[in-house]
Structure formats: structure tokens, C-alpha cells
Amino acid sequence: MRAIATVSISGDLSDKLEAIARAGFEGVEIFENDLLSWGGTPEEVRELAQSLGLKIIALQPFRDFEAMPEPQRTRNLERAERKFELMKALGTDFLLVCSNTSNHAVDDPERAAADLREMAERAQAHGLRIGFEALAWGRHISDYRDAWDIVQRADHPALGLVLDSFHTLALDLPTDPIAAIPGERIFLVQLADAPVMDMDVLSWSRHHRCFPGQGRFSMASFMQALADTGYNGPLSHEIFNDSFRAAPPRETALDGMRSLILMENMAEHSPFFQSLPSPPVCDGVHFMEFTLDEESAAPLSHWLAAMGFCRIGRHRSKNIDLWQQGDMHVVLNFETDSFAHTYRLIHGISVCAMGFRVNDPELVMARASAFQARSYSGPIGAGELKIPALRGIEGSLIYLVDPETARDRQWRTDFELSAHDEQPDAGLARIDHISQVMPSTQLLSWQLFYKTIFDFEAGSEHELADPRGLVLSQAMTSRDGTIRLPLNASQATETLPGRFQAEHKGGVQQIALATEDIFATVDQLIANGLPLLDIPANYYDDLAARMDMDPELLQAMQDRNILYDRNEDGEFFQAYTPLFADRFYFEILERRGNYQQFGAVNAPIRLAAQSRQVSQSGSRR
Amino acid sequence: MRAIATVSISGDLSDKLEAIARAGFEGVEIFENDLLSWGGTPEEVRELAQSLGLKIIALQPFRDFEAMPEPQRTRNLERAERKFELMKALGTDFLLVCSNTSNHAVDDPERAAADLREMAERAQAHGLRIGFEALAWGRHISDYRDAWDIVQRADHPALGLVLDSFHTLALDLPTDPIAAIPGERIFLVQLADAPVMDMDVLSWSRHHRCFPGQGRFSMASFMQALADTGYNGPLSHEIFNDSFRAAPPRETALDGMRSLILMENMAEHSPFFQSLPSPPVCDGVHFMEFTLDEESAAPLSHWLAAMGFCRIGRHRSKNIDLWQQGDMHVVLNFETDSFAHTYRLIHGISVCAMGFRVNDPELVMARASAFQARSYSGPIGAGELKIPALRGIEGSLIYLVDPETARDRQWRTDFELSAHDEQPDAGLARIDHISQVMPSTQLLSWQLFYKTIFDFEAGSEHELADPRGLVLSQAMTSRDGTIRLPLNASQATETLPGRFQAEHKGGVQQIALATEDIFATVDQLIANGLPLLDIPANYYDDLAARMDMDPELLQAMQDRNILYDRNEDGEFFQAYTPLFADRFYFEILERRGNYQQFGAVNAPIRLAAQSRQVSQSGSRR
Secondary structure (H helix, E strand, C coil): CEEEEHHHCCCCHHHHHHHHHHCCCCEEEEEHHHHHCCCCCHHHHHHHHHHCCCEEEEEEEECCCCCCCCCHHHHHHHHHHHHHHHHHHHCCCEEEEECCCCCCCCCCHHHHHHHHHHHHHHHHHCCCEEEEECCCCCCCCCCHHHHHHHHHHHCCCCEEEEEEHHHHHHCCCCCHHHHHCCHHHEEEEEECECCCCCECHHHHHHHHCECCCCCCCCHHHHHHHHHHHCCCCCEEECCCEHHHHHCCHHHHHHHHHHHHHHHHCCCCCCCCCCCCCCCCCEEEEEEEEEECCHHHHHHHHHHHHHCCCEEEEEECCCCEEEEEECCEEEEEECCCCCHHHHHHHHHCCEEEEEEEEECCHHHHHHHHHHCCCCEECCCCCCCCCCCCEEECCCCCEEEEECHHHHHHHHHHHHEEECCCCCCCCCCEEEEEEEEEECCHHHHHHHHHHHHHHHCCEECCCEEEEECCEEEEEEEEECCCCCCEEEEEECCCCCCHHHHHHHHHCCEEEEEEEEECCHHHHHHHHHHCCCCCCCCCHHHHHHHHHHCCCCHHHHHHHHHHCCEEEEECCEEEEEEECCCECCCEEEEEEEEEECCCCCCHHHHHHHHHHHHHHHHHCCCCC | CEEEEHHHCCCCHHHHHHHHHHCCCCEEEEEHHHHHCCCCCHHHHHHHHHHCCCEEEEEEEECCCCCCCCCHHHHHHHHHHHHHHHHHHHCCCEEEEECCCCCCCCCCHHHHHHHHHHHHHHHHHCCCEEEEECCCCCCCCCCHHHHHHHHHHHCCCCEEEEEEHHHHHHCCCCCHHHHHCCHHHEEEEEECECCCCCECHHHHHHHHCECCCCCCCCHHHHHHHHHHHCCCCCEEECCCEHHHHHCCHHHHHHHHHHHHHHHHCCCCCCCCCCCCCCCCCEEEEEEEEEECCHHHHHHHHHHHHHCCCEEEEEECCCCEEEEEECCEEEEEECCCCCHHHHHHHHHCCEEEEEEEEECCHHHHHHHHHHCCCCEECCCCCCCCCCCCEEECCCCCEEEEECHHHHHHHHHHHHEEECCCCCCCCCCEEEEEEEEEECCHHHHHHHHHHHHHHHCCEECCCEEEEECCEEEEEEEEECCCCCCEEEEEECCCCCCHHHHHHHHHCCEEEEEEEEECCHHHHHHHHHHCCCCCCCCCHHHHHHHHHHCCCCHHHHHHHHHHCCEEEEECCEEEEEEECCCECCCEEEEEEEEEECCCCCCHHHHHHHHHHHHHHHHHCCCCC
């Protein structure tokens, strides 16, 4: 059963239940605070859940119970009796008891077991069950193995174990011993992931948990050990996350469902295993589509031509141009009655679609559908090609094209192709990466979208210093490295991505194009009249001090405003255009050796230069 | 000399220097990244600083220098030579060298000393000096005592020690040994404070530093030990803080100046001691002033009357009413050509001023002036009383009245007082606390404002769960507890304070009034027709389960929508009005025993109830 705890979602209890049901969950844990602050009665919660098709699988948490001295012990049992009455009103038969964090608690497993046995006995008298969970910061019991020891000592049929991946993996406990626990003695499994952080486990847990797949915990080892137990009860998310508390409930619930489907797919021998269409083998970004008005057509066409692109075709039935260079295609969409136009109304002139080359587009569509992604089909003319497409989180499209169609048929079918111009290209061969901007509360949603549907991997997180605040950046990359999508978000509203988010509602802000010879390419671009972002001389002075650089190479870089990075894998050269119409910009780059990063060390230099450009153009608010 | 490092302030290098100069600093440390990303030359930085009257006291940091194996050692010395040239262009004679964090560094104090001696010798040849600082996460040198040991071993006149309060206090190092260091061997002192956090010291340092006085470090012990050394060089803030990076540069620089003035005042025997007018002895909130339009006059007057306030006067020359109950006065300002009107144009109907009773208003004004707070004087009629006033951070006023004037003369002079109505009061005797809302990037500014001028103490931080995100709350309280000002901020834009900030640009959102008998008072308010915020029955069921409560008392609370808290000091009862015009609300409370808190445990219940009210009134966006 797919379940989630109400604390994971924002809103009041009815907002939460509605969002949870709509995302397709079957079960819900009622986090007690959500009930206490709700205006309705427990009976009304039961009715609402029923009407939404949700089973209330647990009331939680019941705190600071076991191994207390008197009179707290007696008080605690009275408190339990009251909660049993509440559970009956709610229509749930299960109460989660988490290990005691009180300083008054006694370090005595026998006492803890006796108390839990007594509570279980009382629960059973009401037809109820309880489960015991080790909190990672429990006073005496913080390891699930100790909790399991106590459950065994208590030896009562109405008492079982609750496992939580966060409490297990945050303490770096081994997961192998889970496999030896009989599945029927596990009454509930809670799932949560988290980024790796070196901080106290309570704050980490209360603020930084995330859905499995969004963090860095070894969820696979947890899920595989769990599969060995034969456990077939609910898998339930329990996420405490500051951003989730502030995000729209339906978006969070959808992410939770995606995460759970991914987790179910992690161990083939588990009772809850669900087979999924395989993720695609990717073969690079095939094209980008810009949505433009007539006014921006000339300046962008000028830029494209200056970058060595050539206009090679015109759509047979639509107001759409096709440009090409090397392996790359650029589509300029001027339609006024289309998806592109709708997107333009919200986001302004922008990149409204990307095309990915994948081995089997229909299989990706099937996988995307399993993860509840939205597909898109636009109107097509007679004889034109139908290209499968998904909607990204902010509404732009991802077209999926197999390499063979991509090579030739796609363009020939839909476009009137013209003879190539004589103008030489600039040596730009492929789209290296495309950076997208989103609200910082949504970065994890985008990450999970690309991870679940495309099996992209999350790179390391970078905090980039913009002159007006920090920018968080994390790249999602296809397994073979042919598609790279850095995600950028900033809580600060005056940074480059912060302003882009506020003014243009996010989307693609950067398009990075790769060359095999950045010096020749940049010379060509300059000769063609393409403006490049000015890099301060101070940067090159420092580069000379920091690194052992050939002075001639350094001078060649400085002459061309080329930035540089180097690591043990290789070298990296990058140059930037200014912002086009205060919206998006292009990067020109060359990778040497096996350098796989994005030059994060240079980002503050680039962000400051862009900030100067924006100041000068007078468009800063 | 008062100084600050450029990294502490947002913007590009010229924004930073201008803000720093405008706040009255005399010196500035150039954080090298700010220079690298700047478009101008080092010579232009020197000229800009000169024109602003700023001395560049340091270039910083020079990293990973000492105790490296070859060939890095030689490379490092070459790197130093390049930076010496840069320093000359910048016009600074001092370079900050921080302890090596590289894994390649050798654990050999003699080697470290020899390398620093070599570097100092080379610096001296250029007429320059260097200072060595222990980073708290240095590979082999993380304690200022070890750095001092190495400086002594190197024994070179161009090499001195750099002390940083963060690196000292974050590791909880004793400050007493500082006192034994000769002041002339300390070349620079950097100041930073921080909240107490249980996380890795590098992340703590890079993201959570704050100005001294805004955090929890024992800055007094650091400053006193420093005074013992006789050090008389620059005191320089070096703050890495995510919010400061995003905040307006001038506001941050002003906070930095306030903080530095506070620090200079910490040790009477220090060379940099500056005497300040004493902070006030407070005697409670004397009055609140609402700015209103004619439309809101009747409904708010109705509420005030229902709360037991009585209209007792009319201003002699202005469209202002005076209300009273017990020790409290409420001023309703309907002027259309006044400060109150200007404030209303920005913030809507609101609390535009508070009056504090203080022993010596003019002394507070002098202290406020020393801390660069803005004073306010409005037009007054002939024979009317001039009451000193300060501007708060968002622009509202704080009037200062001595108890004697407050008792009688103030109102009698300016107002035509009428005979009291017959209506009995409701037992509300004093203003217990007033809560203000601000952007989360500004919470520390407000805290420092009240701390420096009024010597208010910061209470513990609470994270309150609103249904739509977390709210950070921290109270500033006068030493005697008679004035309490909780500060509330939320990064989430849909929480109650988040919406208030977005829609009304912050200010007072809550006014809490104290009674000695909350049951009698609430009965009276209900009888008078005052609406109260509905508290769910689930809350009381849980209260009964959690606490040993007299069932009759519990029932009496539930009947009256009274919330409850208890701690080792005493008991707390509280009830709320709904939001008035979707803006502010009143709390009615009773403290029993020595309870000094604000019932944070009940805040989620209150926030959810307010959220329901806003939903029902249809004003949620």
C-alpha cells in the first residue's frame, strides 16, 4: 500500500488529504498536530478520508512513553487510553510509538519491553495495534536493532516494529540486519531520504528530509534488505522539510508518489515490486525550440547566424523556422495560436521546448506515464510527423526523438529544406548543457522528475555567489553524459536566477554549446559580430597567480574573455554572451580530457559580469 | 579604527565600498573574490576607496600557504609575490594569511614558521606586512594559540597574528590566553558572532555568521581579553551570512556599525573604548497609536469598547482620539497630513507608533543617536508637549515618555479629556507584548536595533508551524521584562506573517493585553460582543491527554477558546481575536507564577485557526 504521513504536505488537514488522494496514495498517516489544529472532529476526518478512498493507516507519533518512572508511567498509560479512543473515532487501528527522548527515561530494556507489552495488551483490548520505532535521537534507544530487541522481549501480537529509513541511514547503521527480521513483525515502514549534512541529527531530520531519490542516502540497500523480510505492509513517506511545508500540496504529493514508485522498483524480490518500462538510453540534446515574437526574430537570428547557425528550413504548415549547425538544430516558433504562444504569454520570449534523442521514445512515454508525468500532443498537419512529448514541471516540452528519425526524416517530413548557405559554421558541434531556473522550493521536484523518468543522476551541489545572494546549482546528467541539465535556484530575489524566476516564471536561462577549439570558435564569433561578456583583467591576474599557466595561453584567453578551470580529469574553457533581451544567454565551451564539471569556480565572475550588464542596461529594478 | 571586510556586504565592489563609507567605517578589508569579479582595476579600487575616505587595511585571504611540500612551496612564494604587486596597486600594506586547509600540508610547526618567515621577509622588501590566522578548520593549525606559537617561532617584524572571534569562539577555545599576547604583535582583529548550532564548523562559518550582538557567542569575554593585550589596531567585521549576501548593502553596513559601536563599549580598559549614554530603565509600553481611515474608525472603536477601553479624550489640534483602560492608552490617528498618514499609505491601517515609558527619554535619544538611529519630530501645536521619538526599522515610531509625564501631564496637555463613561473595563491592565513582522533577511537588523539602543535581550528562537510554512519567532525583552517585542519572520510567502509582510510591508501584527483573571475578562469580552478565534475541540482532548488538568478548568478554557501552557515557572492562558480587517489581531492573556514565555507550543493551533479565518473570508490569494 502506498502511503504518506500528513506532515509531509502543506496546508490544513483537508488540503493535505485531498492532495494525497489526488496523487493516488491509498493510505495516510495522520500526524497528530495536523489533527489538533484542524477545525473538524476526528469522525469528520474519518469520513473525509473514506470519501477520498484513503485508509488511515496510523495515528502518530506517541512520544516519550517507555521506561518512565512513576507517576509518569501511569500517566502515560492513561494518555494511551485517550489516544485509543481517538483512534477509534478516526477509524485507524494503528498507533506509532517512537522511542523516548526524555531525560527521565530509564535505561532498562526490560522495563521498556514491559511497558510496551502493557500498552499493547491494552491496545489489543480495543482491537488496536501499536508499533515501536527507534528515533535516531532517542535517549536510550536510537538503533532499530535495539527497538527490535525490545519488541522481541515484549513478545505481544499487538506490538510490532516500525522501521524508518531516515533513522536508520542518518546514523549510518548497517541495513543487512533488517533482512533477518520477519516481515510480519514489521507493522509499518516509513521512508525518507536526506542530503548528506554534518549537523545534529534532530535538526537534520526536522528540516532537511526529502523524498527517497531526492537525497543521498543509500535507499537501495534499505529497500533490498526490506524485501528480504517479506514485509508487505504500507510503504509510507514521512518527510519533515521546510520547503515542503511552504510548497503547494498537490505538487509535493505528486513528487511523493513518483518517489514511491521508484522505491517499489528497487528490489525485484519484494512483495511490492512493480515493474517499470526501462529508462532510456540517451544520445544528446537534438534540438531547442524558441518561442518568439516578430520583434525579437531579427536580433535572435542575428545572434544565431553570428554563432555559425544556418537557416535551413521553413515548416510546411506553420510559422516556424529551422536553423542548424553541426549536430544541433534550433527551431524558432513564431506561431500565435499554439503551445509555443501560450508558453510565451507566461514566460516571454524563451526556450519553450527541448528535443532529446532517446533509443525508444514510446518506452520513455510509457515510463513517464507510470510516473504520472503529463504528455503533450499538439495539432499536426497532414503527413507531418507526430513526435511524442512530455511536459516539464514549469510547462515547457521535452520532445523525444529516436536517433534514426532525428538524423533525417524528422526535418525532411515537416520542413521545406533549403540549400545551405555558404557561410562557414563556427565549429560549434553540440549542445553541452541547458540550465533551467526554478523557485528554490521546486528544485527537488525537477530533480526527481529527471531522475524518475530519465534516470538522470544528480551531480554535486554548488553554492554560487551572485553579487546579490547565493544561487544553488545542481546538474542532472544522463548516465552516458550526453544530456546535462544544471538546475539553478535562488532564495534571493535579486540574483540573476532570482530575477529570472520572478520576472519570467523560470525555465531555460542558459544554453551551452560545445566546440573542439574554443579559440578558433570565439575568433569566428567575434568576427561575426557576436557580443561576448567582458571578463575583468583581475580574474586573469589571479589565474596566473593560482595556476601554472602558459603566459601565451593566458593572454589568448584574456583577449577572448575565456574563463578557465582545471581538475584531475582535464581542462575547461568557457565564454559567455551577454543576456539576450534580459532573458537567456549562451555559453561557448570546450572540454579537454575528461573534465565533466561546469566551471563552478568561475560562476561568481560570470554572475558579477551579468549583473553589471543588467545594471548598465538600466533594467535592474 | 572601525573596519569591515567587503564579503560582509552585498553588491559589487563599488556598492560595497559606498555602503561601508556611508555607514561611517574608516577601514575596509578587500575580500579578494570581490576584486576578481569587479570590472575595474586595482588602482581604481584604491582611488574609489580614497575618494570615499576609506583606508584599505587588508587584502584577504591568502590561502593554503604554510608547510607545503615542493613544488607547491615555491609556487606559493611566487603566488605571494604576485599578490604583493596587487597590494601595492590597491594601496594596502597588509595581507591576511589563513592557516592551510590542504591535505598536502605537513604537520610541522617549524616548517610553517620558516615558510611564514620567508614570506614576511619578502613582504618587508616591498614595505608590506602579513598576518597569520588560525582557521577553525585548518588542517594542522586551528587554534589561535598554535598560530601565535608559529608567529613567535618565525619571529619576524613583518609577521603578526590575526585574531578572529568566530574561529576562537566556535571551537569554544578559552579567551583568557589572548590577554597574554602583546597587542603590538596582533596585526588585525576580525569580529564575528554566530547563533549556537550543532553542525560542521566550516558550514557554520560560511553561512551563519552574524554581527557581534546578533548571535550567542561570548563576545564580551573576547573583547575583554583583547583589551588586556593593549591592541589598538582595526576592529574589523568579517561576516559570511546568506541573508547579508541578499540584503541591501546600506542596511547591512549600518547594522555592522551599530555592532562595532556596541563592541567598543565592552571593555572600559581597552584603547578603543568609547563611552555611550546608558541604556534606559524601562517601565512598560505606555501607549499604542493606530493610523486609521474614517471607514475603519467605527469597527475598531467597537472592538476597543468591547475590550473594555473607554474613549477619554480628543486631541486639541488634531483629528486624534484617545482611549484608555487600566495602565494602557490607545491613540487613534485619523490625520490626513501627518506621519501617521504617510505610514498608512505604505502599510494600510496599522499600528504606526508605540510609546515606551523610560526613565530618561533624552538619554535614550542620545544613545540612539550614537547608534545612528533616526529621530523624528513632527509638527506640534502651541503649548503641546514635545515627545522624543525614534524611527523603527520599517518606519514606525517609538515615542519615549518618562513615567511622571506619562502618568498625567502628557494626555492633559495635548488632549481635551472627557468624563469617563460608566461602562466597566474588562480587567485588561497592561500591554504584555507587541509582535512585529519583518522580512526574514531583516530579523537580525531589528534584533540589533533593540539590543543596541534599548539593551533588550534576545529570547530563544522558535520555529512555529503555520499550515503553509515555518515562521521564525524571537522575542526582544527589556531587562526588567516590562517591554516584550516578539519578532516574526517567514521565508514562506503564504504563512500569516509571510502574507502580512508581502501585503502590508511588515510592522506590528499582534497586540497582547494582560489580565489578572482571564476567565472573567473573556466572559466580559464575549458579553461585549468581541469575536474570539475558535479553537478546535481536538486541542482540548489532547491537552487533557498530555497534562494533568482539572476537568472543570479544562471545560472553562474550552468554553472560552482559551489556550494553555505550563512550565516549571508557572502557567499561561491565552485567547485571540480574529484578524481585524485581515491586518492585526489582539491576544488576551494571563500569566501565573513566573511564566515568561509566549505559549509557542500553541502557535500552530492559533496559526491554523487564523488561516481558516482568512480562507473563509475569501481574502486568501
